[in-house]
Amino acid sequence: MASIAFPKISSQVQLPNGYGDTDKPTDPESYKLKKMAGETAALLDTLQIDKVIGVSHDWGSALLSRLANYHPDRFSAYVFLDIGYQSPSDKLSIDQINDISTQKLGYPLFGYWDFFNSADAPSLMERNTECTNSSIYPADGMSWKENLCRLGAAREWYEGNKVGPLAPYFSSSEVAIHNRIFASENGGYGPPLNWYKCQMGDYNDEDESRIPKERAYLEQPTLLVTCSGDPVAPPDFMEGGTRPFVKNLEVKQMDTSHWLLLEKPNEVNEILKGFFESLNVD
Helix, strand or coil: CCCCCCCCCCCCCCCCCCCCCCCCCCCHHHHCHHHHHHHHHHHHHHCCCCCEEEEEECHHHHHHHHHHHHCHHHEEEEEEECCCCCCCCCCCCHHHHHHHHHHHHCCCCCCCHHHHCCCCHHHHHHCCHHHHHHHHCECCHHHHHHHHHCCCHHHHHHHCCCCCCECCCCCHHHHHHHHHHCCHHHCCCHHHHHHHHHHHCCCCHHHHHCCCHHHHCECCCEEEEEECCCCCCCHHHHHHHHHHHECCEEEEEECCCCCHHHHCHHHHHHHHHHHHHHCCCC
16 A cells, blocks of 8 residues: 555554465464454554554455454444455355346356365466466456356366466566465465355354344444445445444445555545544544
8 A cells, every 4th residue: 555644543454364474374264253353352452552443455354344243342443445344144155145146247256266265276376477466466357257256267267377467556566576475385375265265164154153143233433445346346235235234334436446455555545544534533
């Protein structure tokens, strides 16, 4: 994210398990959301931070959702970028979500999940960085509809070793960093794909069945920033899944792909700055 000064607000970025230079457990159990939410709360204790504004993107939105359910007293507000709040009461399977989205949108949202959940996905993704990078960061974000969302498309892409145009905002320096982080010798793609394995394996179900019903609703001010160019997270779907559970919701929409933080960082920062300044936070 581009640098910007937020008065009275100190910002820190926490990468979840499996990404960056964090721990990379190989057991999907380590990616249970209650466990990671507890670790995050413990980190705040260690840093002697009472309350924060939670800002999330992608899988971070799943984690922030559970932090809001398990540790609501640690937050003064929430921000969900592209991927909205996910209530613990939403118990649809991936197949059910794909069926519903096919009926409503004409294509399945999560057709790529089966591939990401497969045993050979990490090795296929690690063998050709150009293939993988142009799949994850394509020049046309809407190409995900055909190349990822369509059932079987992800496996076709990686088994076929396909390469497409790379997004212009994904600079050569960022490519180098990305390739280093996800190199086989640094853990590869196996650990981050455990997020999918954990979700598809229903590892969180027992924990989430114990969340009190009232904890599914967010009391704090919440900002949802949707992306019109992300076929995996259509704005209407994201707002529709978030609004029923949030009492004080503000929604902004950006004309970007899934990777809004890379594509239009200054615009994201301006939206965040406006939201932060609207809060009565010391």
